[in-house]
Every structure is written in structure tokens, then in C-alpha cells.
Amino acid sequence: TPEITDAQALLGHRRPEPKLRPPPPLAMEALREATAELTVYVHPSNAADVRLAVSRQLSTLLFSYEDRFDGVLLSHEVEFEGDNEDGQDRKVDGDGKRVIKAKILDGLVPYFGVPVTANMLLFSPQPEMILEGKVEMLGKESIHAIVLGVFSAAIMADDIPEMFKFKRRGHGGKFISQSDKRHVIKKGSMIRFSVKRVDTEMNCHITGSLMPPHTGCMRWLSVHDAEYASEISRVVKGNQGIILRASRRYKVAQLRTAKIAW
Amino acid sequence: MDQYNKMVSTLDTSKKKTPDEEALYVTTLKALSEAVSKIDITYHHLLLNNIFTIRIWYLQRDTLDAFLDLITRLAAVADQYLRECLQMLVNNFTPPLVQRNELPRWAVSRKKDIFFHLCESLKTISDTVPLAPRILRDIIDRSMPKLFDNKAKMVSFVECMLGLDTDRMGDLIGATLLAKVVDLLTELDVNITWEDIIQGEHNKGIFEMELEDLNEDEDGLGQAGTKVLFGGNACAEKLDSLMVVVCEHLKSCAERGYLDKEFDILKAIFRASVLRVHRSKFCQFIMFYACSLDPKICGLEFAFFLTEIFLNKEEDPISRMSAVSYVGSYLSRARFISADTVLAILKKIVDWCDEYCVLQNRGTTANPNHQIFYGACQAVMYVLCFRLRSIMDYPNLKAQLFQLSFGFILNHRLEPLKVCLPSIVNEFLRQAKDAGLFAASMYSAAEDAIESDLSRAFGGINRLDTFFPFDPYLLKESDRYIRPNFEFWSMVKTTYSNDKDDDDDELLDLDAPEMNVGSLDDHVEIDINSDDDELEYSMNKMSITPHHSFYHGMAADGGDAGLSMPARIRPSASPPSRWAMSGSP
Numbered sequence: 001t002p003e004i005t006d007a008q009a010l011l012g013h014r015r016p017e018p019k020l021r022p023p024p025p026l027a028m029e030a031l032r033e034a035t036a037e038l039t040v041y042v043h044p045s046n047a048a049d050v051r052l053a054v055s056r057q058l059s060t061l062l063f064s065y066e067d068r069f070d071g072v073l074l075s076h077e078v079e080f081e082g083d084n085e086d087g088q089d090r091k092v093d094g095d096g097k098r099v100i101k102a103k104i105l106d107g108l109v110p111y112f113g114v115p116v117t118a119n120m121l122l123f124s125p126q127p128e129m130i131l132e133g134k135v136e137m138l139g140k141e142s143i144h145a146i147v148l149g150v151f152s153a154a155i156m157a158d159d160i161p162e163m164f165k166f167k168r169r170g171h172g173g174k175f176i177s178q179s180d181k182r183h184v185i186k187k188g189s190m191i192r193f194s195v196k197r198v199d200t201e202m203n204c205h206i207t208g209s210l211m212p213p214h215t216g217c218m219r220w221l222s223v224h225d226a227e228y229a230s231e232i233s234r235v236v237k238g239n240q241g242i243i244l245r246a247s248r249r250y251k252v253a254q255l256r257t258a259k260i261a262w
Numbered sequence: 263m264d265q266y267n268k269m270v271s272t273l274d275t276s277k278k279k280t281p282d283e284e285a286l287y288v289t290t291l292k293a294l295s296e297a298v299s300k301i302d303i304t305y306h307h308l309l310l311n312n313i314f315t316i317r318i319w320y321l322q323r324d325t326l327d328a329f330l331d332l333i334t335r336l337a338a339v340a341d342q343y344l345r346e347c348l349q350m351l352v353n354n355f356t357p358p359l360v361q362r363n364e365l366p367r368w369a370v371s372r373k374k375d376i377f378f379h380l381c382e383s384l385k386t387i388s389d390t391v392p393l394a395p396r397i398l399r400d401i402i403d404r405s406m407p408k409l410f411d412n413k414a415k416m417v418s419f420v421e422c423m424l425g426l427d428t429d430r431m432g433d434l435i436g437a438t439l440l441a442k443v444v445d446l447l448t449e450l451d452v453n454i455t456w457e458d459i460i461q462g463e464h465n466k467g468i469f470e471m472e473l474e475d476l477n478e479d480e481d482g483l484g485q486a487g488t489k490v491l492f493g494g495n496a497c498a499e500k501l502d503s504l505m506v507v508v509c510e511h512l513k514s515c516a517e518r519g520y521l522d523k524e525f526d527i528l529k530a531i532f533r534a535s536v537l538r539v540h541r542s543k544f545c546q547f548i549m550f551y552a553c554s555l556d557p558k559i560c561g562l563e564f565a566f567f568l569t570e571i572f573l574n575k576e577e578d579p580i581s582r583m584s585a586v587s588y589v590g591s592y593l594s595r596a597r598f599i600s601a602d603t604v605l606a607i608l609k610k611i612v613d614w615c616d617e618y619c620v621l622q623n624r625g626t627t628a629n630p631n632h633q634i635f636y637g638a639c640q641a642v643m644y645v646l647c648f649r650l651r652s653i654m655d656y657p658n659l660k661a662q663l664f665q666l667s668f669g670f671i672l673n674h675r676l677e678p679l680k681v682c683l684p685s686i687v688n689e690f691l692r693q694a695k696d697a698g699l700f701a702a703s704m705y706s707a708a709e710d711a712i713e714s715d716l717s718r719a720f721g722g723i724n725r726l727d728t729f730f731p732f733d734p735y736l737l738k739e740s741d742r743y744i745r746p747n748f749e750f751w752s753m754v755k756t757t758y759s760n761d762k763d764d765d766d767d768e769l770l771d772l773d774a775p776e777m778n779v780g781s782l783d784d785h786v787e788i789d790i791n792s793d794d795d796e797l798e799y800s801m802n803k804m805s806i807t808p809h810h811s812f813y814h815g816m817a818a819d820g821g822d823a824g825l826s827m828p829a830r831i832r833p834s835a836s837p838p839s840r841w842a843m844s845g846s847p
Contacts, residue, residue: 063393063396136389136390137334137338137386137389137390139295139296139335140296141295141296141297141298141299141335142298142299142335142338142339144338144390146390146392149392150392150393151392151393152338152390152391152392152393154299154338154339154340156299156339157299158299199340199341199342201341201342202341202342202344202345202397203341203344203391203393203394203397204393205340205341205391207340
């Protein structure tokens, strides 16, 4: 059933802004929570379970870049409003709480609009941000990694420091740093890189760079990059709450994608 | 600039290449793989064009590897090429320039290899770009063969499609591929009319009919401007080949241990796409085959799944009626379902009927439409026609059976015996009498029902009362998957079959009456026992579905109450043991 989502949403930001900005240890820099007030239009055939219909409608936006949200929706949680001020009632599924009715105006708009407040987890990478990803494919010319299991990132040869040399031997090849042979980037490594460009048109493809400091294979960095290592311990302690919450929401997103498959 | 032009022309595959040129070609491809980020979509348009229009079926093995590597890297480097790359790979699901109905021989030998590589590339791309399957799904949707497409293309596409490992591609593509295939199957199926199978005459046999029609399939499809041969027979051929592909896919799933998951998907698809399609004749057999691959789990699951739909008050009546017809037909025809399962399900249905009758007696429901009830009664009787004897062979099952309240239900004022198909009622009563299922007084009451021969079409406009979904399978090629597990009426042991041969005139034979046995083409038949005339003859009396043109007529006219029901069952002419060899291969 076709459903329409209202284009005008009042978007409220709630973004933790630390005073100092040390590089956060995880890809959480690009993750943020946001609250939005939306009106979701539901087809009358779904009137029996409005909560599910609204959830499904929002799920169609998952993993797509949305201009109005300024990011990619990863996870959402809806809350319904009570009665509207203007007296027009809205129907909410009967879960024992109040049942509100909606009028369907034939000939005008056959759907009924449900005002919801959505808590959303968004991913909005910006240039200069540091992200982490797992390396999936390597070549002399490029490193391809996956961020958060969903987004593809590519780092081109121009953005890989000279000190990394590509060795074709071994499974899929690897990049080894001339300055420290233990710094190895191969398939399956977790790497930190900085964002150069984001292509938001289709799949939010990220073009990254390993040039800035404190980038490279995370395993090596956590041992050899003193500044980075101290950052981890400090920031982790401080942001534990946010990180846990965000990662829990991410799990919800994964579950949701499983449900929208069929 | 010269270099560039030279490179572009190297990539032009329209001309055949000498080995040197081929080597240069491979090198060029490899070099390009390492420079993908430098390719610009506007400036290098010609180059990209050449790349994306390559037909990989023509490529040599090494070139193929290099080429697919290039495509993978292109897809991974930027979103802008992703769609083109995926489209290009999907375009290669079918070999180029397939005009006729069959693949050229060179394509057949390369097919498996090419499909494997295509699927591998798609997997690699989706590993590197996790959101790619979403786009792939759309592309496949648009590229999917349509009803009128050439058979070879259709089969090739579906075969490759089913080879995609949807497990690794995750939930974004999930069940949709199989669903699309089933949709295609259904569409083909409903476009086969009964008239294409039997041309309404009594003096030809089913198989003979079908063979003739299929041979008629000229190359009208390929010729531009001339008549378009759209006949159900063309659809039958396509459906036949596709059924082979799907069955092979299910078989390989079973071999690899994925059948359970695939079956879950299939059930959902069945419910959404097949259950309510009353004109589907053959595509439901994919469920039959899947169940036969794993009778203990899938076989049982399917039976209970259908029963749940039937019992569920919230379902719409058409689905419920359809479900109970499916159950009836399935339990009767599936040889791999054991007698105790049959009994368990029968018990549920009979109990439901019992409650229904009780409710009617109380007068609580004002519903004048007792379709579901009649459908259930008919299904029970139908199943017992096939299975009564085998249930009776087990004393504990027999005892349980005798406890079911048949008397109450069948004597109820709703008069199911009058409403259900007379042929089924007759056969059922006959067997029940021999088994002593009811008190003797039942039969005299039932005599009236038999003689009146009235059967109101309770199934509604869709004639769900004559809907026996698992009636004998008529498609030649794919028949070999179904046959080993299919119970033909002629094989059934009835409660009276130990008596001497019945020449009961009342029970004439079925859908393909006096056909000229000798004229049957041996080629038409099934591979086993091909020289056994009697085998074919009895097999044609398998279906309890009324005469096919009648069926079609009913479906088209929406019900013509004046016609009498020709459906009757012929008792088994040969002793049951004869058919033991036509069991499992």
C-alpha cells in the first residue's frame, strides 16, 4: 500500500558537543541521535495496526540518505502524540491506552495522517571526520573498507601515504608500511581513515584518505600511537553512555532490516 | 589521445581477436583495473561504453577473469558506476542473440561456468558494497523475463538468478528473487487454459493431446510482423522448463542443507502468490516437490500450515476454502505422508466441522454461506477415498478414526452429502460401508443423496468445490520430479479392492474416457514402464477433476448450473502390487 510521509518535519537536534575535540576512538563521530516531528500518512487498510504501519513506512527510509535529516537513517523509534490542539483526532492502535479516531476525507486525501515523534539514529559523515571501517578488498590502487557494516568506503592510491607498499603475495594482498613492518593493512583489518568526500546520491559512498595523522590500522595505532591510545581510554570512559546507547540502536537497525526484507 | 583511442578499440569486442590481440586485451583490462579511480564518467564515455556492452559469453576464460575483476573494482570505487556494473552483469544472465527456443550448443556447455562467475562477481560486489543488493533487486525486477519472452532466455535468466547465493547477500535481497520466480511461474500457469491441454473432445487422450499441441509450437515467436503464437501450449513449454529449473534448485538446496530456510520462504510466497490463484494447475507442485525432499519436516510443516490457514477465523473465506482444498488434495496425493499425520489433520478438520454443526444447531450464526463447511466435508471425504484403507491397516489409527463424529456431521441438516460432489460422496460411502465406518442406518439415509445427483456449486464463482490442486501433473519434462511421490488413483488400495474385479456400471471412468489406447505415442509417456499400455490407460483416470473442458467452461462462464457433473472414479483395474515398481526410482 502506498504511503506518503510528510516532507515538512520539524527537526530537532540533540548533539553532544564536547568542549575539546579529541578524535573519538570509534566511528561514532558521524553517528548522532536526532528527534523529528513527522506526520506519517497511513492507508486505511492498515488502520488495524497503526504502529506497525508507521514503523514500516519509516523503515522504507532506512539506509538511504535523506536531505531533510541530513544523514542516513539507521534506526528509528516512534512515539505517538496525544490529541491535537486543533481538536482533530488521530487514531492510535488500541493497546489499552486511549483510542483516538481519525476522519478519512474521501476525495481529498484518502490516507490519514499520524503525527509522530521519531527518535532516530543518523549517520552523517562529513569531510575531515575520522571513521573506522573493516577492509574488504585491496588493490595496488585502492583500499575498500566497510563502515558500520553497511557503508562502502574507498581509499585511492593518491590518498595512501608513500610509505605503504603493496605486496601482492598472500590472500588478497596487503599494504605494509616501510617505516614499521608491523603496520599492516590487509583484508579484515580495521582501519581509521579520514573522510574526503561523501557521495550522498545513492548509497552514501565514502571516499577516504589515510594521509592525516592518527590514521591507519587500528591495531597498530592502539599500540604505537601514544596520543591515540591515551585518547581511547579517556574518551571511552567519558562517552560510554552515548556509545552504548548508540550501539544498541544500531542493533535495532540491523533487526529492522531483517524484517523489511520480505 | 592516440593511446586512448587505441585502448578503446582494443576493448571493442565486435571483431574476433587473434591471440595477440587477445593478450593485449587481457593486459588492457588488468591495467584498467588498477586505474579505475582515474576513469571519468564524462570524458571516458566511449571507453565505459565499450566496457559495459561486452558480452561475457564470448570471452575466453582468462579474459573473463580479468574483466570481472575490472567490473568489481569499478563498482566498488564509486556509486556512479555501480548501477551500470550491476546492470551489465544482469544483462549477461542470458546468452546473447538467442532467437530460437533452445540455447546454441556452445552456450549450453559454457552456461554453468558463466553463471558461476557471474554469481561470484555479484557476491564480491555485494561484499564490498553492502547496499548493492538493494539496487540489484531493482535491476533484476526490471530485467526479469516477461510472459512472452523467448523460452531459452527465460530459462537461462531464472537459472542464473536462482544461483545467486542470497544467504551471503543478506536481507536486502532475501526472498524477493524466489518470489519473482514464483510470480512468473504463476503467470505462465494461469495462461495455460484447459483447452490447450484437451481440445474438448472425448476421443483423444490427455497425453496425446499435449504432445500434439506442443509440437505445434512453430517459430512464430521469432518472426517479426507475423502472427504471434500465443497459445497456452507455448506457456506450457516455458512453464515446464522453468519447473525443471526450480526443482533442480530445490534439490541443490536440500543437498546443501538449506532446504529448511528455503522452505520457510516458499511457504510465505505460496501463501501470498499461489494459494488464492484458483486457476493454477502446476506451479503449486513446487511445494509438493519441496515437501517430498524432506517429508518429515517440510512435508508435515506444509500440511499443518495449510490446516492453520483453514482453521483461522480471521482469514478470508476464499483463502480458507482454498486451504482446505489444498489439504485434501495434498494428503491424498502425497505418498510420503504417513497415515498418522493424515489422521491427525483429519481429526482437526472433522472437529472443526463438528463445532460448526453444533453452532448451526444453536442458530447462533446467521451466515447463510456454508461454503467453508462444505469444502471441509468434501476434503475429508476425498482424503478418505484415498487413505481409508491405509488408515484401517493400523489398529490404533482405526480406533481413532472410528471415534470421529462422521455420522453427526453427514446427517446434519446442512446436508453435506447432497451438496458435495456426487462422485466423491459415492466413492466415500462405498468405502465407508465396506469398512463399517457408520451404522447401517446411515446408508439408507444417504441413498437419497446419491440418487439425486444434485450438486450445487458451493464453491462460488471460482468453483472452489471442484478445485483439486494436486491433480495429476501434466507437464512432460518436470514430471520426473513429481511422479515418484505422487499417488495416482489407480494405485490406491480401497477398502473393497480385495473383492473381485468390479464391473460396476455406475462408476464410469473419469476424465479421459474411451480413448484409443493403441494410438498413444510411446514417446509421450513417462520413462518408466513405457511399453505398458495399461499403465497409461489407468493413469489417465487419475484425476477426479471433472472433465477438463467442463472445468474451463465453468471458470470462464462463471458457473452454469445446468451441467451435470461427469466426474467419476474408476476402480482400480489391476491389483495394487503391480504398481509397486513405479514407486521410487
